[in-house]
Amino acid sequence: xxxxxxxxxxxxxxEALVELGKKNKNIVVLDADLSKSxxxxxxxxxxxxxxxxxxxxxxxxxxTAAGLASCGKLPFVSTFAVFATGRVYDQIRMxxxxxxxxxxxxxxxxxISVGKDGASHQMIEDIAxxxxxxxxxxxxxxxxxxxxxxxxLMAEKFGPMYARIGRANAPLIYSKKDLxxxxxxxxxxxxxxxxxxxxxxxxxxxxxxDARKELLKExxxxxxxxxxxxxxxxxxxxxxxxxxxxxxxxxEEHSIVGGLGAAVAEILADNxxxxxxxxxxxxxxxxxxxxxxxxxEKYKLNTKYMVKNAKKLLS
Amino acid sequence: MSDFxxxxxxELKLKAIKARKHIIEMLYQAKSGHPGGSLSAVDAIxxxxxxxxxxxxxxxxxxxxxxxxxxxxxxxxALYSVLAESGYFDVRxxxxxxxxxxxxxxxxxxxxxPGVEASTGSLGHGLSFGVGVAxxxxxxxxxYRVYVMLGDGETNEGQVWEAAAVASHxxxxxxxxxxxxxxxxxxxxxxxxxxxxxxxxxxxxxxxKVFEIDGHNFSEILKTLNDATNIQNRPALIILNTIKGKxxxxxxxxxxxxxxxxxxMERNLAIEELTLAEKKLEEAI
Numbered sequence: 001x002x003x004x005x006x007x008x009x010x011x012x013x014x015e016a017l018v019e020l021g022k023k024n025k026n027i028v029v030l031d032a033d034l035s036k037s038x039x040x041x042x043x044x045x046x047x048x049x050x051x052x053x054x055x056x057x058x059x060x061x062x063x064t065a066a067g068l069a070s071c072g073k074l075p076f077v078s079t080f081a082v083f084a085t086g087r088v089y090d091q092i093r094m095x096x097x098x099x100x101x102x103x104x105x106x107x108x109x110x111x112i113s114v115g116k117d118g119a120s121h122q123m124i125e126d127i128a129x130x131x132x133x134x135x136x137x138x139x140x141x142x143x144x145x146x147x148x149x150x151x152x153l154m155a156e157k158f159g160p161m162y163a164r165i166g167r168a169n170a171p172l173i174y175s176k177k178d179l180x181x182x183x184x185x186x187x188x189x190x191x192x193x194x195x196x197x198x199x200x201x202x203x204x205x206x207x208x209x210d211a212r213k214e215l216l217k218e219x220x221x222x223x224x225x226x227x228x229x230x231x232x233x234x235x236x237x238x239x240x241x242x243x244x245x246x247x248x249x250x251x252e253e254h255s256i257v258g259g260l261g262a263a264v265a266e267i268l269a270d271n272x273x274x275x276x277x278x279x280x281x282x283x284x285x286x287x288x289x290x291x292x293x294x295x296x297e298k299y300k301l302n303t304k305y306m307v308k309n310a311k312k313l314l315s
Numbered sequence: 316m317s318d319f320x321x322x323x324x325x326e327l328k329l330k331a332i333k334a335r336k337h338i339i340e341m342l343y344q345a346k347s348g349h350p351g352g353s354l355s356a357v358d359a360i361x362x363x364x365x366x367x368x369x370x371x372x373x374x375x376x377x378x379x380x381x382x383x384x385x386x387x388x389x390x391x392x393a394l395y396s397v398l399a400e401s402g403y404f405d406v407r408x409x410x411x412x413x414x415x416x417x418x419x420x421x422x423x424x425x426x427x428x429p430g431v432e433a434s435t436g437s438l439g440h441g442l443s444f445g446v447g448v449a450x451x452x453x454x455x456x457x458x459y460r461v462y463v464m465l466g467d468g469e470t471n472e473g474q475v476w477e478a479a480a481v482a483s484h485x486x487x488x489x490x491x492x493x494x495x496x497x498x499x500x501x502x503x504x505x506x507x508x509x510x511x512x513x514x515x516x517x518x519x520x521x522x523x524k525v526f527e528i529d530g531h532n533f534s535e536i537l538k539t540l541n542d543a544t545n546i547q548n549r550p551a552l553i554i555l556n557t558i559k560g561k562x563x564x565x566x567x568x569x570x571x572x573x574x575x576x577x578x579x580m581e582r583n584l585a586i587e588e589l590t591l592a593e594k595k596l597e598e599a600i
Contacts, residue, residue, distance in 0.1 A: 028454070049454065050454065052450060052485075054481060055477075055480070055481065055484075057474075057477035057480070057481065059439075059443070059473070059474040059477060060443040060446065060474055060477035060478045060481055061443075062443075063440045063441075063443030063444045063446075063447065063474070063478075064443050064444070064446045064447035064450065064478075064481070065447060066433070066444055066447060067433070067443065067444040067445060067446060067447020067448040067449075067450070067451070068447040068448070068450060068451050069447070070425070070432065070433070070444070070447070070448060070451075071378070071447075071448055071451035071452070071455070072378070072451070073451050073454070075447075090437050090440075091440060091443075091474070093437075094434055094435070094436070094437045094440055095433070095434065095440055095443075095444060098424070098434050099424075099425050099426065099433070099434040100426060
């Protein structure tokens with residue numbers, strides 16, 4: 001097995017901001033004392049006059065971004081996923097979503113693979129919180145290449161958007177060329193298969209690709225979808241996969257309540273689709289401190305459990 | 316004492332009576348809404364739109380306009396009546412406040428209602444929004460000013476103090492906040508619900524230039540707006556000492572009219588009082 005190339009998506013975010021900053025003078029960036037972690041510091045160094053350090057005051061940061069957007073600026077707002085959503089739900093609701101403001105919230109440190117900081121910092125509800133918000137687009141890029149591309153797409157399209165990535169380095173899945181046609185709202189069939197579909201998002205795409213390889217050894221052909229856009233969801237691709245394959249697994253580093261799995265379940269129910277189905281995610285509980293790999297094992301969110309679940313569904 | 320033309324002040328007074336009539340009618344028709352805080356805030360809003368701000372009702376998105384943000388969104392009737400009288404939209408819309416399929420929502424919504432800059436109603440957001448507008452103004456080297464009106468009870472919200480700190484940190488001298496200091500909030504007196512005093516010292520400690528005036532005295536309001544506009548290197552706050560329910564005898568300082576509209580009898584009485592005041596003023600002019 002070839003060695004995986006590990007790149008941190010957070011660096012791609014920082015680099016993409018710098019590229020955008022050069023192209024578009026209206027790009028402004030706001031951070032709440034975490035610019036070294038979110039990598040907005042890369043933009044801050046290059047364009048200090050367009051970077052606003054807002055201190056540890058996230059509520060104000062979100063509403064301030066909306067004010068900037070009302071004057072034609074294109075704000076990217078960053079902090080950890082837990083502070084970027086739950087802490088400021090009302091500010092996002094009023095000033096960004098209800099106001100249909102052109103603000104891009106880009107959160108890092110989503111999911112349980114944040115690791116040792118523990119449940120206080122492991123955001124597993126953000127996708128759900130942002131998904132119920134009218135007008136909001138919800139994104140979860142899966143690797144560094146896709147992160148960079150998605151940041152550019154966010155800037156091109158008007159409207160409130162939320163994107164989350166994890167903390168850790170992530171294996172590269174794509175080349176830039178692979179993603180030339182990437183579109184918000186269009187899922188990617190990364191690898192095709194006819195037996196089962198794994199609909200994965202963010203940090204779960206790579207484990208799903210590994211699960212596919214494992215399953216192939218046993219003659220099971222899995223389709224792996226990278227559902228980088230959770231809202232608006234690619235309903236057509238989900239429906240097609242229900243037809244083309246015999247079972248669906250969803251995988252996300254998020255609660256099974258309200259996230260990608262829930263969104264897919266809604267499609268199945270709404271369309272009377274009777275298919276075998278498992279939602280993989282955190283089971284409506286708070287997790288704990290630990291090494292990311294140990295946490296993903298304990299909370300059954302890795303390749304091993306994807307393989308197990310696939311076999312269970314197809315048996 | 317007035318630096319302003321008496322005629323101009325009298326015109327503002329007449330406009331304020333007219334706006335109060337609108338407020339009473341709107342709330343009576345809507346059968347819901349907030350009279351008290353609308354009536355206390357309206358004189359300052361009148362002053363801004365008719366005698367101070369640089370704005371053009373025909374071009375609500377003119378990039379160089381001064382902005383007014385009503386952070387205490389429940390005073391929407393005051394804002395709507397002034398916007399309508401300024402020409403942002405048809406005055407006939409006012410009576411359709413809070414009705415289904417109509418433009419005027421219970422609380423202000425930007426983009427949907429001409430002249431409304433920010434969607435408010437959840438308290439504590441407006442000053443932060445204003446900080447964003449002020450930062451954009453600095454970045455673009457524009458001369459516009461941002462005026463934000465907060466309720467006094469609203470400053471219970473922690474976000475207000477986040478914004479106060481940030482505005483001062485960034486030396487936003489293009490940002491002018493106003494507190495409608497009517498001393499009442501839903502559950503009672505502001506000092507009983509959650510003590511606000513010393514209001515002046517708190518804001519001073521945050522680095523703001525603070526003015527305190529009679530929020531129903533037009534010449535004081537206009538003079539202070541001018542002074543506040545000329546402050547350099549820091550944001551300014553104007554504490555408007557006001558009377559909740561101002562202008563309607565039985566609503567003044569009566570917390571029961573915070574969020575309860577007038578019934579038919581109360582509406583008739585209120586309109587009668589306002590008409591009388593209007594007549595008196597016209598005779599005096």
